[in-house]
Amino acid sequence: MKFSPLLSELISALTCLPGVGNKSAQRMAFHLLERNRQGALALSTVLHNAMEHIRHCQRCRTFTEDPLCEICRHPERADSGLLCIVESPQDVMAIEQTLTFKGTYFVLMGHLSPIDGIGPDDIGLGELEQRLREEAISEVILATNPTVEGEATAHYIAQLCSRHNIEASRIAHGVPVGGELEYIDGNTLTHAFSGRRRL
Amino acid sequence: MKFSPLLSELISALTCLPGVGNKSAQRMAFHLLERNRQGALALSTVLHNAMEHIRHCQRCRTFTEDPLCEICRHPERADSGLLCIVESPQDVMAIEQTLTFKGTYFVLMGHLSPIDGIGPDDIGLGELEQRLREEAISEVILATNPTVEGEATAHYIAQLCSRHNIEASRIAHGVPVGGELEYIDGNTLTHAFSGRRRL
Structure with missing residues (x-):
């Protein structure tokens, strides 16, 4: 039954x-x-x-039902010359909620992962290279996740940028605000020390 | 954004x-x-x-897309004279999986709960009374949940049965098979003692 x-x-x-x-x-x-x-x-x-x-935005690859997403349609954002690379549309949302970034995005929809057969073409690096060639981009901010795959992807894209003579930067790793040092992992603490800034 | x-x-x-x-x-x-x-x-x-x-079965009130559910359509089950009262279609499934019961069901789709405004009509007791009147039912087995509301509902239906001179029984409460006495609550243990059977 x-x-x-x-x-x-x-x-x-x-x-x-x-x-x-x-x-x-x-x-x-x-x-x-x-x-x-x-x-x-x-x-x-x-x-x-x-x-x-719902398809991918033709410019930044995020999910949208329009040919271009709301951010890519914004004229001031395109003029900023800043391009932020993230792994997923949720990352775009998280960054947008901080109200600190006023440039455009490129959403990889994943990360390089040769073991799963995910290569440069699967995360749209061809399209990214075209944007690097055609748009007046002054800086690429690499905001992939701080995982092994995310770091590898960031390094790969940084090399791509240097071939196009575009400055690439990586978001800072360190102790999260409100976190307690006692409970932070060693890797993060190492990053926090090596990335220290003069007061 | x-x-x-x-x-x-x-x-x-x-x-x-x-x-x-x-x-x-x-x-x-x-x-x-x-x-x-x-x-x-x-x-x-x-x-x-x-x-x-998907609507309710016209006879037992469980969910089905047909006028009568599979169990109610089964001729031998209707002839058994046993009617089991449960609170939900999931309870029917749980009982069916044991393969021990060969009668028909009546699904209340809830339990009496005056505090939430759920009275006898909301759990179909009018339809149940009609079945008690019209069908040749020899025993009603009350398998509502062992909660305060489930017990109250069982008592209410037992009184209904006695008005129609139909025997009503309640499923046994006691120590679940495989359970350890040490971890069983006092209420269940009390039931287990008062419901003890001679070996």
């Missing part, structure tokens, strides 16, 4: 969501059926529209 | 799922866009179909 065919199908379809196994999918299916059919119908419509219409 | 309008809409629509806040919804949206657009489109279709077609 199983749930009715359509209900089983719904439960198995819900497991396509990350972190949702069979039991959570059951809970979701029953919650929607019992308490929020309207919400579920709305989700069904938006899900369909989003999957059909 | 926010995500593009359609992407923001997708993220907010995903929060209709239970246990999914803004951050998880973001993670889900990006996962689907990056890695599983086909799965998301399939989910969109199934979600729509399920919300439009």
